[in-house]
Amino acid sequence: MFFKRFIIKKFWIVVAATIVGALAGGLAGSGTEAPASKNITIKARQYAYDPPKIIANKGDTLLLELASLDVVHGFYLEGYDVDAEIHPGINTFKIRKPSEGYNWETADVITVILTRRGKFRYRCSHTCGTMHPFMQGELIVKPNTPYHAGLGGIAGFAIGLFMMMGISSKELKVVTAGK
Amino acid sequence: MRIQIKSKKPDSDEQVLTNIWKKQEPRIDLLKKFPILDKFVKSRYFQNLLILPSLIVFYMILIAGFFGTPVGNKNIAIVFTWILWWFLLIAILVPFASRIWCAMCPLPFFGELAQRLTFFRVREGKTGPLKNKMFGLNRKWPRFLKNIWVQNISFLALCTFSAVLVTRPFVTAMVLGSMIILGILFALVYRLRVFCSYICPVSGFLSLYSMTSTLEVRSRSTDECKKCKSKSCITGNEKGYGCPWFIYMGKHERNNYCGLCMECVKSCPNDNIALNLRPFASETKIKSFDEAWKGFIMLGLAMAYSIILLGTNGQIKDWANALETGMWTGFLKYSGILWSSSLLLLPAVFLGFSFLSKLISGNKEVSVKEVFLNYSYVIVPLGLLSWIAFSLPLIFVNGSYIISVISDPMGWGWDLFGTAGFHWQPLLPEYLVYIQIILLTTGLYFAMTRAKTISERLFNTRKQAIRSLIPISLFSLIVCFAFLRFFVG
Ligand code: SF4
Ligand code: SF4
Ligand code: SF4
Ligand SMILES: [Cu+2]
Numbered sequence: 001m002f003f004k005r006f007i008i009k010k011f012w013i014v015v016a017a018t019i020v021g022a023l024a025g026g027l028a029g030s031g032t033e034a035p036a037s038k039n040i041t042i043k044a045r046q047y048a049y050d051p052p053k054i055i056a057n058k059g060d061t062l063l064l065e066l067a068s069l070d071v072v073h074g075f076y077l078e079g080y081d082v083d084a085e086i087h088p089g090i091n092t093f094k095i096r097k098p099s100e101g102y103n104w105e106t107a108d109v110i111t112v113i114l115t116r117r118g119k120f121r122y123r124c125s126h127t128c129g130t131m132h133p134f135m136q137g138e139l140i141v142k143p144n145t146p147y148h149a150g151l152g153g154i155a156g157f158a159i160g161l162f163m164m165m166g167i168s169s170k171e172l173k174v175v176t177a178g179k
Numbered sequence: 180m181r182i183q184i185k186s187k188k189p190d191s192d193e194q195v196l197t198n199i200w201k202k203q204e205p206r207i208d209l210l211k212k213f214p215i216l217d218k219f220v221k222s223r224y225f226q227n228l229l230i231l232p233s234l235i236v237f238y239m240i241l242i243a244g245f246f247g248t249p250v251g252n253k254n255i256a257i258v259f260t261w262i263l264w265w266f267l268l269i270a271i272l273v274p275f276a277s278r279i280w281c282a283m284c285p286l287p288f289f290g291e292l293a294q295r296l297t298f299f300r301v302r303e304g305k306t307g308p309l310k311n312k313m314f315g316l317n318r319k320w321p322r323f324l325k326n327i328w329v330q331n332i333s334f335l336a337l338c339t340f341s342a343v344l345v346t347r348p349f350v351t352a353m354v355l356g357s358m359i360i361l362g363i364l365f366a367l368v369y370r371l372r373v374f375c376s377y378i379c380p381v382s383g384f385l386s387l388y389s390m391t392s393t394l395e396v397r398s399r400s401t402d403e404c405k406k407c408k409s410k411s412c413i414t415g416n417e418k419g420y421g422c423p424w425f426i427y428m429g430k431h432e433r434n435n436y437c438g439l440c441m442e443c444v445k446s447c448p449n450d451n452i453a454l455n456l457r458p459f460a461s462e463t464k465i466k467s468f469d470e471a472w473k474g475f476i477m478l479g480l481a482m483a484y485s486i487i488l489l490g491t492n493g494q495i496k497d498w499a500n501a502l503e504t505g506m507w508t509g510f511l512k513y514s515g516i517l518w519s520s521s522l523l524l525l526p527a528v529f530l531g532f533s534f535l536s537k538l539i540s541g542n543k544e545v546s547v548k549e550v551f552l553n554y555s556y557v558i559v560p561l562g563l564l565s566w567i568a569f570s571l572p573l574i575f576v577n578g579s580y581i582i583s584v585i586s587d588p589m590g591w592g593w594d595l596f597g598t599a600g601f602h603w604q605p606l607l608p609e610y611l612v613y614i615q616i617i618l619l620t621t622g623l624y625f626a627m628t629r630a631k632t633i634s635e636r637l638f639n640t641r642k643q644a645i646r647s648l649i650p651i652s653l654f655s656l657i658v659c660f661a662f663l664r665f666f667v668g
Contacts, residue, residue, distance in 0.1 A: 018620075047500075048493025079609035102602070119612065119667055123576065125603055130346040131500050133252050133577050134488045147667040150616045151660065157620055158627065158656045162648070165631050171641045 010164050017160025018153050025152020030143040035059035042066050042122075042137070044073035044086055046129050049122065049137035057142050058117045064110040066093045074125030077139065080112050085126055118146045206455040208399070210444070220441040220454065223299045229283035237285040237355070239588060244352020248590025252603075255588035256348035258580045260355075266574040269388075270567045274459065277392035278385050281438035286358050287375055290366025295420070303417050307370070311415040315367045320377055326469040330383035331476055335521065337380050338480050339514045342487065342499035372423040376436060386435040387473045388563045390462040390556075391625070396437055396444070397428070399453045404429030412443040412452070419446030428452060433462050435470070460625045463556050463632050471555035472526065478562045478658070479521025481569050485665040487513075489572060529555065532654040540647035542638055553633050554651050557626040561655055564622025565662050568615040576605040615666045619659045626655040 035057065042064060043050045056062060066075055068088040075084040076098070085094040085104070094104045124135035210217040219225060236259060244256035251257035272280050294313045295302065304312025337344065337354070344350050358379070365374035375382055398404050398412075404427075412428040415421030419442040422428075426436065428443055428451070444452045465471050486492070487499050498509030533551040579601060584590075586599035593599065630651045634644035 045493070047496050048491065050493075052491035052493065076605065078605065098604070116609075118609070120609055123605070123608075127250060127252055130251060130503055131342065131496055133346070133580075134342075134496065136489070137491045144668065146612050146616070147663065150612075150663050150667055154616070154620055154623065154659055154663065155656065158623060158652060158659075161624065161627050162652055165628065165648070166645050169631065169635075169641055169645060172635055172639065172644060 010167055013164045014157060014160035017156040019156070021156020022149040022153030026145050026149035028152070029148030030145060033057045035061070037061040037063065039063045042075065043069055044075065044124070045069040046071065047131035047135040052137045054137070054139045055142065056114055056139070058114055060114045062112040062114065064112060065108065066110070067091070071128050072126050073128050075122055076125040077112070077120060077122045079116055079120040082110060082112065083125055084110065114141045117141045118144055206457050208453040208455055210454045221445050223301070225441055226282055227298060230285060230288055233283045234285040234288060241352050241356055243589050244348040246589065247348055249348060250590055251346040251348060252577070252580045253584060253587070253590035254348040255584050256351050257345065258584040260351055261345040262573055262577055263581055266570050269570050273385060273388045274391055274563065275393050277389040277394045277434050277439055278437060279394070279439045281375060281385065282440050286379065287362045287366065287372055289359065290362040290374060291423070293363060294366050294371070301417055301419060309415050309421045311420050317370045318368055320369055320373045324377055326467065327377070327383045327386065327473055328469045329377055330380055331469060331473055333378070334380040334383050335476055335518060339517060341484070342496070343502045371425065372438065375438060376424055383473050384477050387470060387477065387559060389434040391460040391560055391563055392434055393457055393459050395434055395455045395457055396439060397431060397453050397455055399451045401429050403449055403451045407449060409448060411446040411448055416446050416448070419443065421446070433464065460560050460629050463629045465552055465556045468552065471552055472522070474555055474558040474562055475525040475529070476521045477566065478558050479517070479525050481562060481565045482661065482665070483517050485569055485662065489569065489665065529654065532650045535650035536647045539649055540638055540643040542643045545637055549637065550647070553637055554630060556633060557630050557651060557655050560625035560629060561622045561658050564618050568618040568662060568666060571611055571614060572608070575611055576608055578606060579604045612667045616663065619662055623655055623659045627652050
């Protein structure tokens with residue numbers, strides 16, 4: 001019943017417009033830049049990271065040093081299999097790969113090769129105070145294809161849906177205006 | 180599958196309009212389809228059976244909040260309330276089961292017990308228009324407060340302190356504890372569930388978003404209600420209490436203020452109450468400005484929280500968290516922005532789009548006010564889906580706290596089930612953005628298609644109706660883009 005209604009209402013227009021929009025958006029937002037290597041020191045404090053946002057390009061290599069300005073913090077970078085524990089006052093920190101369990105090692109720099117595009121959050125993984133669950137930063141790996149494709153796809157969806165509603169709408173039986 | 184199509188018998192102008200408002204959609208009467216369910220909801224044990232588990236958890240939350248660790252993510256008061264309960268409520272109960280939470284909510288339990296003075300029986304008698312014996316003063320609620328403005332303001336006020344509320348077990352327990360006390364006081368002074376209908380801060384968004392829900396309690400035939408002499412659904416009788424939410428089933432067409440307590444199913448002598456399954460977002464009628472503003476407040480809050488709680492800016496977090504940082508000037512700035520954007524800015528923007536909508540439609544008779552009020556419904560599905568998208572990271576990223584806190588509810592180092600040591604482990608965090616994109620698109624779909632339904636009752640001709648949709652669809656698209664920017668960009 002569900003699908004039948006969609007077919008009757010020419011839902012394929014919406015599907016096509018969404019796909020075209022997503023492709024167009026994804027392509028439009030995909031400039032490429034030569035890979036570079038960047039040294040970044042991330043300072044954690046209650047309840048934010050500095051820098052709060054890292055913007056880099058796909059193919060870049062990030063060399064991350066971590067420091068804490070107050071208490072023990074964590075650094076869990078989603079999508080890149082990194083989790084660290086940062087203690088204040090020392091230059092080294094504990095690091096592990098979440099996919100490999102809890103084998104903590106000591107390190108003074110994390111090397112992250114940016115192979116995946118999109119927005120990835122780094123979150124505090126060590127309870128550090130009241131707002132701890134909301135302590136996070138963002139790594140944006142350009143081109144942020146999910147975002148651009150999302151924008152294009154949703155715009156296409158809206159246009160397609162509007163066309164579909166226009167085509168399938170019937171003349172109204174006038175009852176009372178403006179009530 | 181039995182499908183019940185609501186009959187369309189236009190007799191008066193008003194009736195014709197109600198039939199257009201009620202979009203003619205298929206319904207499945209669950210009570211007819213599942214006799215066991217029918218038996219269950221007609222049982223006098225129904226509501227208490229639902230309340231019992233939540234009452235137990237509620238007490239655990241109070242005890243843990245007052246005596247347990249102050250560290251939020253290690254205390255069941257925070258983890259169960261703001262991660263588990265919140266997610267279940269906004270993502271599952273409200274969209275699929277309307278206000279079923281209000282049937283199992285522990286807050287009005289003692290107040291209702293005080294009024295009824297019995298757990299399971301129905302006391303016959305006379306209390307004002309009711310045919311039940313009720314304890315208490317049973318005062319009427321003042322007419323000018325019969326709207327959800329009190330809830331709008333109390334909810335916004337509570338949410339201004341949310342950074343404190345959702346991180347401090349003690350504060351959460353204090354707020355919940357005082358709500359239960361208020362609930363009792365109101366039940367002793369005022370009639371029935373006045374507390375729920377007009378005071379409870381949670382109630383406002385439950386009422387607004389329950390309009391989208393796939394579940395409804397309705398009269399099987401309103402003609403039967405017209406003929407009915409007793410009107411037991413609202414007055415009560417020996418089988419059930421009069422509707423605690425003051426609903427007369429013969430005119431009941433919106434989910435907003437029905438607490439799904441199933442008393443009317445028990446009391447109706449004609450077995451005329453259905454529990455229907457229906458398509459998502461079947462009701463599209465915002466009745467008054469208090470409801471419209473509730474929508475703007477919810478939308479504003481979803482945006483604010485996306486920035487404050489899910490964002491990266493430490494400064495704003497410090498402001499919202501003034502209790503710890505002492506940055507009260509910042510706190511004032513932040514609350515000023517929050518209040519003015521949800522009470523003034525968003526409605527003003529929408530007013531602009533409503534004005535454009537009228538202008539482009541070419542219709543001269545319809546007022547901007549009508550356009551504004553009717554189309555303000557689009558922020559209901561948009562807001563709900565944005566809230567679900569916002570709440571998704573709460574459960575996916577921080578859901579593992581549920582596993583550890585179950586073994587150590589007070590944060591005292593217990594290990595009841597051997598899971599206390601379970602390390603914080605986000606679930607597929609890097610894929611959340613894709614689910615969020617789908618959720619936002621779903622919200623846009625329902626906003627636009629329901630706007631079309633609304634346009635057909637607002638305007639005279641197809642052309643006017645469709646033209647008027649252009650600015651409204653654009654507004655919905657912009658809202659979607661804003662959330663996309665927060666979540667993915
Ligand atoms: S309105 Fe509030 S207090 Fe009343 S049942 Fe619903 S959630 Fe509970
Ligand atoms: S008691 Fe039953 S038939 Fe009578 S008005 Fe109420 S729902 Fe209708
Ligand atoms: S209409 Fe009233 S009595 Fe019936 S389920 Fe809803 S709240 Fe309960
Ligand atoms: Cu931290």
